[in-house]
Amino acid sequence: MKPLLMGVVNVTPDSFSDGGEFFDADRATAHGRELLADGADILDIGGESTRPGAEPVAEEEELRRVIPVIEALAGKRISIDTSKAVVAKDALGAGAEIVNDVSAFRIDPDMAGVVAESGATCCLMHMLGEPRTMQDDPRYEDVVGEVRAFLEERLAFAIEAGVPEEKIWLDPGIGFGKTLVHNLALLRRLDEIVAIGRPVVVGTSRKRFLGAITGRPERERVAGTLAANVLALDRGASVFRVHDVAEARDALDVAAATLTGEWTTTS
Ligand code: HH2
Numbered sequence: 001m002k003p004l005l006m007g008v009v010n011v012t013p014d015s016f017s018d019g020g021e022f023f024d025a026d027r028a029t030a031h032g033r034e035l036l037a038d039g040a041d042i043l044d045i046g047g048e049s050t051r052p053g054a055e056p057v058a059e060e061e062e063l064r065r066v067i068p069v070i071e072a073l074a075g076k077r078i079s080i081d082t083s084k085a086v087v088a089k090d091a092l093g094a095g096a097e098i099v100n101d102v103s104a105f106r107i108d109p110d111m112a113g114v115v116a117e118s119g120a121t122c123c124l125m126h127m128l129g130e131p132r133t134m135q136d137d138p139r140y141e142d143v144v145g146e147v148r149a150f151l152e153e154r155l156a157f158a159i160e161a162g163v164p165e166e167k168i169w170l171d172p173g174i175g176f177g178k179t180l181v182h183n184l185a186l187l188r189r190l191d192e193i194v195a196i197g198r199p200v201v202v203g204t205s206r207k208r209f210l211g212a213i214t215g216r217p218e219r220e221r222v223a224g225t226l227a228a229n230v231l232a233l234d235r236g237a238s239v240f241r242v243h244d245v246a247e248a249r250d251a252l253d254v255a256a257a258t259l260t261g262e263w264t265t266t267s
Contacts, residue, residue, distance in 0.1 A: 002264075003233055003252040006042040006079065006241040007035030008205065011065040016051035017206040017218035017243060025068040032073050039249030042098065044241055045069055045091075046081030050102050050176070052135040062087050070094040079123070085110035092118045100201075102127055102176065104154040105161070116162030123169040123201050123239075124154045128177025138177040144189045147172050152196055169239060171201040174228075175208060183209040187228055187235075194236035203241035204228040226251040234259060 011028045013020045022028040032043045047065030048057040057065075062084060070078055071094050079098030080091035085108045088099045097120060104124035105112045115122045126147045128138050140146050151170045159165050172186045172193050186193070187204070194200050204210065210224035211217065222244045229240050229248060233255050242248040257263035 001238060003237075003256050004041045004239045005039060005245055005248055005252065006044045006201070006239055007032070007038070007040030007245045008241060008243045009035065009043050009045045009069065010049070011045065011047045011069055012049045012057075014051070014054060015046075015049045016208075019049065023065075025065075025072065028069045029072040032069065032076070035245045036076060038246035040245045042077045042079050042239075043073060044079045044081050044100055045073075045096070046100075047087070048082065050131045052131060054131050056132075059084055059086055063090055066091060067094050070096055083107040083111070085114045088120075089114045089118070092120055097121060098123065101125070102131075102173065104151075105158060106154075112158055112161035112163065115158070115167075119167070121167045121169065122158065122163060123171055124151065124158060125171035125201075126150050126173035126176065131176075134177035138179060138182065140182060143178065143182040143185050144192050147186060148193055148196065151193065155196065155198060165198070169199045169201050170196060171203065174202060174204050178209075180209045180212045183207075187232055190232055190235035190237060199238035200232075200236065201239040201241060202229065202232045202237045204232070205242040205244070222247050230255045 009028055009032045010018055013023045022031045045066050047062040070091055074095035078096040079100045080088055080096040081100045082088050083101050083103040099115050099120050100123040102125045128134055155168055158168055174183050205225050206218045206221040210221040214224050230251055
């Protein structure tokens with residue numbers, strides 16, 4: 001399968017690498033169009049930062065941020081990055097098709113029902129703790145085994161709530177309650193998460209663990225992001241959440257062509 005690229009559209013003042021840059025509906029919409037032109041398959045629109053230490057955003061404010069952008073981009077393949085059922089519901093009503101919930105249906109008890117009723121695809125992500133405190137000394141006995149068990153439990157929960165299995169994607173949650181060592185183990189052994197049998201999403205884009213290795217600030221972590229994504233593709237990941245879509249499109253298309261011997265020339 002061609003790697004699917006999810007381009008990040010953060011309509012927030014405080015996201016870790018692009019906070020404030022697209023904190024206005026027109027700028028966020030224009031940015032979304034640019035990402036599509038760069039080769040994004042999906043736009044992941046979010047109105048609440050999940051960076052370590054981020055403060056929660058009220059429901060009305062989150063709606064005010066994301067709905068106009070989704071309406072303006074209607075007709076494109078859009079995912080809504082939220083943990084709130086009301087935001088997911090209104091976003092789906094405005095044209096979103098995918099619910100990307102970093103809490104994997106744990107924060108809002110109504111989220112599973114909203115996704116089940118709508119027939120939307122969802123992405124269920126692993127996170128240890130909650131964004132405010134998740135990077136305070138996270139510990140695991142076996143990070144890959146524990147993340148896998150968590151995702152299997154969440155998959156079963158979602159199916160039980162009425163979400164068809166074929167509508168569920170899973171994500172190990174790179175950087176969400178994980179040290180550098182944990183993130184590297186998850187990427188190195190990603191095949192064990194892929195073995196659950198659902199499409200795996202990875203979000204490594206510009207993240208702190210890349211800076212810890214390269215010494216580079218957020219904006220200069222594109223090459224590091226590509227390296228992590230190419231290796232994740234090799235281990236079976238299907239969906240790649242990135243800020244720098246044009247670079248990721250080329251890297252992943254070449255990597256996929258190398259792995260499969262098949263490609264389509266785009267121009
Ligand atoms: N990472 C972020 C946000 N949402 N969703 C999924 N499924 N997987 C991820 O790895 C993931 C995610 C964090 O990145 P970003 O949106 O750039 O920052 P912020 O949360 O500060 O807005």
